[in-house]
Amino acid sequence: MDSSKITSWLDQVQPILVAFGLKVLGAIAVFIVGRWLIGLACRMIGAAMTRQKLDITVQNYLVSFISVALNIVLVVAILGYFGVETTSFAALVAGAGVAIGAAWSGLLGNFAAGIFLLILRPYKVGDYVTVGGVEGTVVEIGLFGTTLNTPDNVRTIVGNGKVMGGDIKNFTHNPFRRVDLAAQLAGSADMHKAVALLKEAVSKVSNIKAEQGVDVEIIEFNEFGPKLAVRPYCHTDHYWQVYFDTNKTIADTLGAAGFPVATRPVKMYPV
Numbered sequence: 001m002d003s004s005k006i007t008s009w010l011d012q013v014q015p016i017l018v019a020f021g022l023k024v025l026g027a028i029a030v031f032i033v034g035r036w037l038i039g040l041a042c043r044m045i046g047a048a049m050t051r052q053k054l055d056i057t058v059q060n061y062l063v064s065f066i067s068v069a070l071n072i073v074l075v076v077a078i079l080g081y082f083g084v085e086t087t088s089f090a091a092l093v094a095g096a097g098v099a100i101g102a103a104w105s106g107l108l109g110n111f112a113a114g115i116f117l118l119i120l121r122p123y124k125v126g127d128y129v130t131v132g133g134v135e136g137t138v139v140e141i142g143l144f145g146t147t148l149n150t151p152d153n154v155r156t157i158v159g160n161g162k163v164m165g166g167d168i169k170n171f172t173h174n175p176f177r178r179v180d181l182a183a184q185l186a187g188s189a190d191m192h193k194a195v196a197l198l199k200e201a202v203s204k205v206s207n208i209k210a211e212q213g214v215d216v217e218i219i220e221f222n223e224f225g226p227k228l229a230v231r232p233y234c235h236t237d238h239y240w241q242v243y244f245d246t247n248k249t250i251a252d253t254l255g256a257a258g259f260p261v262a263t264r265p266v267k268m269y270p271v
Contacts, residue, residue: 027078034074042067052119110144113160117141123170128236130169132158172236176209179232179243183250186260187225191218194259198230201253205245207238224262 042063049059118141123129127138129148134156136148145157171177185194198216208214212233219229230250234242 030078031074034077035071038067038070038074041070109161110159113164114141114143114145116164117146117160122168123173127170127172129171130167132162132166134158135169171239176212176233176235177239179234179239179246181230181243181246181250182219183228183230183254184222184262185225185228185254186262189225189259189262191226191228193257194228194254197253197257198228198250201249202230202232202246205232205242205249207234207242209233209235 045066046059046063049062123131123138123141125138125140128136129138131146131148134148134150136150136156138146139149139155140147142157142160145159146163148156148158150156183194183198185191195216195218199214202208202214202216203210209232214233215229215231217229218226220227230246232242232246
């Protein structure tokens with residue numbers, strides 16, 4: 001090949017190679033700086049979530065998600081810098097996101113609800129709650145579900161979406177709660193005497209909150225006679241002990257005082 005032609009060809013190619021090399025160096029610089037900024041942003045977001053005492057599992061998941069999303073944006077920006085058509089690539093990523101979202105809509109809904117549970121903290125591990133129609137002690141608040149131990153010792157997992165979609169009862173949040181019981185009296189019974197006896201006897205049940213007292217009042221009249229509401233107060237930890245001991249105290253007190261057993265009245269029909 002003629003040396004003059006080679007020289008002429010090199011003269012033509014050299015500016016292109018120089019421009020391309022500068023673009024490559026610029027892209028490398030943008031990539032390095034972009035990665036550093038992404039790392040800085042993720043560290044700042046992680047530190048902010050730590051200050052808010054967000055669960056470590058949620059922190060790791062969110063930081064990873066943000067890091068991946070920002071890296072995709074960085075790569076698309078670099079490709080655009082080189083003149084690569086990124087519209088179709090962006091559409092492909094968006095379409096994939098929609099498809100994954102549709103397939104995992106239930107999981108994503110539970111995940112989003114789990115984030116709100118961890119931020120709002122309507123209950124914590126160890127609380128006795130009713131969530132999603134299930135009552136029990138909270139064992140774990142996960143990303144997708146809340147794990148409970150029910151009173152009959154069954155491990156139950158309730159989806160966080162169901163938890164946030166219904167009522168949440170936290171029996172442990174307040175320092176004490178009321179125990180609702182009832183005592184049925186016969187129609188001929190002295191209800192004033194029964195009220196006085198039950199107030200005195202039930203107030204002696206162990207672990208009752210003395211400062212709240214014991215409520216013993218007539219709640220209704222039915223075909224058997226007056227029905228008394230017996231309501232002591234106690235800490236949640238002692239609820240079932242107070243519940244059963246108070247029931248026993250009601251039976252023992254009324255029985256020892258000779259109160260008649262409430263029976264259904266006999267209906268008289270004409271002959």
